[in-house]
Amino acid sequence: MATRGVNKVILIGNLGADPEVRYTPSGDAVANVRLATSETWKDRATGELQERTEWHNVVFFGKTAEIVKQYLRKGSKIYVEGKLRTRKWQTQDGQDRYTTEVVVDMGGTMQMLDSRQGSASSVPLEDTPPPARSRPTTPDAARPSHPDSGGFGDGADFDDDIPF
Amino acid sequence: MATRGVNKVILIGNLGADPEVRYTPSGDAVANVRLATSETWKDRATGELQERTEWHNVVFFGKTAEIVKQYLRKGSKIYVEGKLRTRKWQTQDGQDRYTTEVVVDMGGTMQMLDSRQGSASSVPLEDTPPPARSRPTTPDAARPSHPDSGGFGDGADFDDDIPF
Amino acid sequence: MATRGVNKVILIGNLGADPEVRYTPSGDAVANVRLATSETWKDRATGELQERTEWHNVVFFGKTAEIVKQYLRKGSKIYVEGKLRTRKWQTQDGQDRYTTEVVVDMGGTMQMLDSRQGSASSVPLEDTPPPARSRPTTPDAARPSHPDSGGFGDGADFDDDIPF
Amino acid sequence: MATRGVNKVILIGNLGADPEVRYTPSGDAVANVRLATSETWKDRATGELQERTEWHNVVFFGKTAEIVKQYLRKGSKIYVEGKLRTRKWQTQDGQDRYTTEVVVDMGGTMQMLDSRQGSASSVPLEDTPPPARSRPTTPDAARPSHPDSGGFGDGADFDDDIPF
DNA sequence: TTTT
DNA sequence: TTTT
Numbered sequence: 111m112a113t114r115g116v117n118k119v120i121l122i123g124n125l126g127a128d129p130e131v132r133y134t135p136s137g138d139a140v141a142n143v144r145l146a147t148s149e150t151w152k153d154r155a156t157g158e159l160q161e162r163t164e165w166h167n168v169v170f171f172g173k174t175a176e177i178v179k180q181y182l183r184k185g186s187k188i189y190v191e192g193k194l195r196t197r198k199w200q201t202q203d204g205q206d207r208y209t210t211e212v213v214v215d216m217g218g219t220m221q222m223l224d225s226r227q228g229s230a231s232s233v234p235l236e237d238t239p240p241p242a243r244s245r246p247t248t249p250d251a252a253r254p255s256h257p258d259s260g261g262f263g264d265g266a267d268f269d270d271d272i273p274f
Numbered sequence: 275m276a277t278r279g280v281n282k283v284i285l286i287g288n289l290g291a292d293p294e295v296r297y298t299p300s301g302d303a304v305a306n307v308r309l310a311t312s313e314t315w316k317d318r319a320t321g322e323l324q325e326r327t328e329w330h331n332v333v334f335f336g337k338t339a340e341i342v343k344q345y346l347r348k349g350s351k352i353y354v355e356g357k358l359r360t361r362k363w364q365t366q367d368g369q370d371r372y373t374t375e376v377v378v379d380m381g382g383t384m385q386m387l388d389s390r391q392g393s394a395s396s397v398p399l400e401d402t403p404p405p406a407r408s409r410p411t412t413p414d415a416a417r418p419s420h421p422d423s424g425g426f427g428d429g430a431d432f433d434d435d436i437p438f
Numbered sequence: 439m440a441t442r443g444v445n446k447v448i449l450i451g452n453l454g455a456d457p458e459v460r461y462t463p464s465g466d467a468v469a470n471v472r473l474a475t476s477e478t479w480k481d482r483a484t485g486e487l488q489e490r491t492e493w494h495n496v497v498f499f500g501k502t503a504e505i506v507k508q509y510l511r512k513g514s515k516i517y518v519e520g521k522l523r524t525r526k527w528q529t530q531d532g533q534d535r536y537t538t539e540v541v542v543d544m545g546g547t548m549q550m551l552d553s554r555q556g557s558a559s560s561v562p563l564e565d566t567p568p569p570a571r572s573r574p575t576t577p578d579a580a581r582p583s584h585p586d587s588g589g590f591g592d593g594a595d596f597d598d599d600i601p602f
Numbered sequence: 603m604a605t606r607g608v609n610k611v612i613l614i615g616n617l618g619a620d621p622e623v624r625y626t627p628s629g630d631a632v633a634n635v636r637l638a639t640s641e642t643w644k645d646r647a648t649g650e651l652q653e654r655t656e657w658h659n660v661v662f663f664g665k666t667a668e669i670v671k672q673y674l675r676k677g678s679k680i681y682v683e684g685k686l687r688t689r690k691w692q693t694q695d696g697q698d699r700y701t702t703e704v705v706v707d708m709g710g711t712m713q714m715l716d717s718r719q720g721s722a723s724s725v726p727l728e729d730t731p732p733p734a735r736s737r738p739t740t741p742d743a744a745r746p747s748h749p750d751s752g753g754f755g756d757g758a759d760f761d762d763d764i765p766f
Numbered sequence: 767t768t769t770t
Numbered sequence: 771t772t773t774t
Binding site: 606607 | 768769770
């Protein structure tokens with residue numbers, strides 16, 4: 111994908127909730143995540159510590175969405191590299207709305223940052239079976255055979271055959 | 275400003291219109307810009323060249339806002355480093371709305387990328403006098419004496435005393 | 439290519455000399471470039487403007503190397519996204535040396551930032567190791583047919599079929 | 603510090619050894635760190651998992667250097683944002699050498715990424731030039747008084763008064 | 767060795 | 771020399 115211009119977002123933050131995963135008609139996973147990045151600073155006047163949390167809508171596609179589904183959950187800390195995209199959508203009564211998301215696709219990356227064994231986020235999410243005919247026979251075939259090995263699943267680019 | 279987490283946006287694109295500049299009650303400039311980043315790619319099926327343009331709301335503060343005001347205009351090509359911020363606001367009839375912007379403040383940067391002399395964007399915007407008492411006596415004192423010298427004004431970080 | 443860890447470099451600068459291009463035995467182009475990034479600041483004590491230029495060795499591979507060869511030359515301004523790599527090599531008398539380069543490969547990008555028509559860097563470099571007299575009559579054969587269309591050659595990612 | 607050009611490095615990796623800290627004549631800390639970033643990929647031919655580790659010299663100044671000294675040690679995982687700088691130096695027999703480093707100064711950032719309590723890197727390094735037997739009995743004296751608060755020490759920018 |  |  112060639113570009114004229116640069117559109118890049120880099121985030122490190124924690125999931126505010128478990129990922130929401132859905133499947134396209136063609137069977138591709140799409141994962142949505144709420145990611146919090148916090149900044150803290152000292153108020154110059156009062157000297158008090160301030161904190162501001164920013165929430166980001168992050169969308170993953172394809173193979174990375176599968177990894178997100180399996181390995182991330184509420185509280186997981188991740189590094190994300192993606193791009194900005196503003197989507198137009200309509201409310202039920204036909205009003206226009208715009209939502210800006212961070213899209214992580216072929217040009218992006220996701221990495222898990224808390225792969226210590228035993229930590230919450232290295233425990234795979236329950237592998238909820240996707241829509242009947244999209245991945246029917248062996249829904250868990252891709253799950254690593256040693257779920258307790260810790261830290262697997264880290265590092266996922268789109269041109270991977272397998273993420274680990 | 276300390277951070278727990280990373281929130282970084284990097285853009286290269288062109289202004290869709292002249293910057294809109296306003297002043298805070300304390301006299302600080304705030305500049306808003308619509309920035310277009312385009313990506314093009316070849317459709318795998320048809321082989322046709324596709325293009326998608328993304329529009330970003332970029333907000334500059336303080337000294338950088340002044341530079342934006344003076345040196346950027348419709349068509350200007352810039353590099354921007356900032357962070358994401360989603361603002362909640364209300365419509366006239368009291369409905370909640372959210373707008374995501376790229377904020378360029380002390381932790382960010384702006385650089386002009388088309389400083390060729392004679393190019394549109396190196397010509398300062400008309401220096402519309404700010405609110406009466408905020409910059410009273412010599413509103414244009416900071417304007418370079420050789421407006422045709424081209425290319426000055428490139429590069430502006432917040433800790434500059436003077437940007438050039 | 440999966441990663442555990444992040445290794446990313448982003449540069450905007452000017453070429454200090456024409457690119458040096460060579461070919462691997464398998465026929466793939468490799469382009470080397472010296473890229474200058476400058477930073478300027480005001481000395482706090484003297485108030486004088488200081489400047490420091492940093493020189494980077496940037497290496498391009500494959501299709502991007504071809505584009506570098508054709509469209510970049512001394513003075514060209516580019517945006518580069520790549521990664522750090524330190525190479526070990528030997529002097530003629532067998533001493534070890536290390537050179538750190540910015541590698542722009544499949545995970546990276548290059549964009550030309552001075553695509554104004556008539557500007558030096560939008561003029562293609564002379565094409566390849568041309569058998570002495572083979573190119574003189576039509577030195578600009580590789581030049582796009584609409585030299586005034588501006589902006590060609592900008593934007594090159596590795597998964598492009600053709601950069602424009 | 604204004605810039606014409608962009609010179610930015612973003613790394614996530616692990617320390618290969620404890621930081622080396624020295625002090626300038628004026629008493630400012632300078633910390634040097636060896637940082638490993640690994641990338642892994644599947645060999646297309648053999649299908650075997652490949653790994654390549656890149657080692658980076660990272661230099662921290664001032665307050666961040668103090669934090670590096672106190673909280674990082676061999677194995678610590680960090681996020682780093684800095685710039686490239688190639689330094690010329692001389693061997694004992696007067697030969698020129700060049701070393702490229704990632705400099706983390708006022709325009710950069712460091713963040714600790716393994717702040718789980720109990721993890722190696724949240725344990726402060728032994729404090730300064732310690733009179734030989736001064737630390738063994740209370741090795742953790744420098745540890746914040748609320749060790750269970752978790753995540754302290756994360757996040758350090760240069761304009762902090764205190765990093766946490 | 768670039769650029770302004 | 772790290773990490774998985």
